[in-house]
Amino acid sequence: MNLIRENLFPLLAFGAGIGAARLGLAPVERGGMIVLCFLVFLVGLSVGGTPGILALMKKMKGRIFLIPLGVILGTAAGNIVAALLFSGISLRQALLGGAGYGYYSLSAILITEQGEPVLGAMALVSNMMRELATLAGAGLMARFLTPLGPIMAGGATSMDVTLPAVTRFSGADYAPLSFVSGLLLSIAVPFMIALISMILP
Amino acid sequence: MTVILFLVLGLLIGWKLKLAGTPRKIIHQALTLSIWILLFFMGLDIGSDKNVLQQWGRIGGKAAVITFFSLLGSFAAGFIVWKKVMDR
Numbered sequence: 001m002n003l004i005r006e007n008l009f010p011l012l013a014f015g016a017g018i019g020a021a022r023l024g025l026a027p028v029e030r031g032g033m034i035v036l037c038f039l040v041f042l043v044g045l046s047v048g049g050t051p052g053i054l055a056l057m058k059k060m061k062g063r064i065f066l067i068p069l070g071v072i073l074g075t076a077a078g079n080i081v082a083a084l085l086f087s088g089i090s091l092r093q094a095l096l097g098g099a100g101y102g103y104y105s106l107s108a109i110l111i112t113e114q115g116e117p118v119l120g121a122m123a124l125v126s127n128m129m130r131e132l133a134t135l136a137g138a139g140l141m142a143r144f145l146t147p148l149g150p151i152m153a154g155g156a157t158s159m160d161v162t163l164p165a166v167t168r169f170s171g172a173d174y175a176p177l178s179f180v181s182g183l184l185l186s187i188a189v190p191f192m193i194a195l196i197s198m199i200l201p
Numbered sequence: 202m203t204v205i206l207f208l209v210l211g212l213l214i215g216w217k218l219k220l221a222g223t224p225r226k227i228i229h230q231a232l233t234l235s236i237w238i239l240l241f242f243m244g245l246d247i248g249s250d251k252n253v254l255q256q257w258g259r260i261g262g263k264a265a266v267i268t269f270f271s272l273l274g275s276f277a278a279g280f281i282v283w284k285k286v287m288d289r
Contacts, residue, residue, distance in 0.1 A: 017244015019248070049215035066286060070282045112247070126267045148282060
């Protein structure tokens with residue numbers, strides 16, 4: 001049920017928007033931006049208000065930062081390779097597409113609101129693929145790519161949507177690590193998209 | 202950037218209020234609802250953009266390539282973290 005709620009409903013909402021546009025409904029001027037600000041405010045409330053979050057991070061010491069940092073740097077490195085190998089993909093496209101770390105709603109909307117709907121659509125699809133690949137492949141990843149595998153793949157989603165898969169296949173010991181990594185990556189998304197957009201205008 | 206400002210504001214207020222129980226549930230429901238509304242707006246944006254509709258096939262292919270390499274890089278980084286720190 002959760003899986004349907006988390007994956008099917010967002011797609012339906014997106015599809016309904018496309019359908020409405022095809023029927024002639026015009027985009028709401030700055031409507032997305034206002035809801036977006038509300039959304040990130042809620043993300044902040046949720047993350048900042050997590051009970052015992054600072055204590056949990058202190059317990060894990062500096063090690064906890066290595067996993068989300070690895071996701072950020074590893075994703076960027078992979079994106080750079082993709083841009084080098086495929087002439088149709090620019091470095092900017094590749095880096096912005098990757099910088100959602102699976103958080104498709106946030107990253108796609110941020111990019112679309114920058115006035116780049118084509119790239120926003122690509123980020124949406126790419127990050128959905130990342131989430132679905134993690135959900136579908138967590139078992140294999142945990143087995144062949146160390147217990148960190150599903151956490152690295154899950155990226156920002158490893159705090160909620162893919163956390164059950166991590167718990168199941170990497171083991172419950174990895175759940176706190178997964179949660180904190182996903183949380184830090186969720187916060188990192190708007191910063192990374194702003195940073196990449198600034199460096200590669 | 203406005204978006205980052207709202208994020209930091211939320212973080213600070215959330216941290217001050219230490220939300221648990223019912224308020225937390227309400228926030229998560231509001232979060233889910235606002236994601237749906239946002240995606241609807243995004244569908245509106247994208248559906249009325251001729252470029253997106255024309256390039257839909259290419260968008261999917263590029264997205265798959267980027268996802269694949271994002272995962273590859275992340276796994277490589279995961280291996281390094283595992284070898285250096287976790288596997289003692």
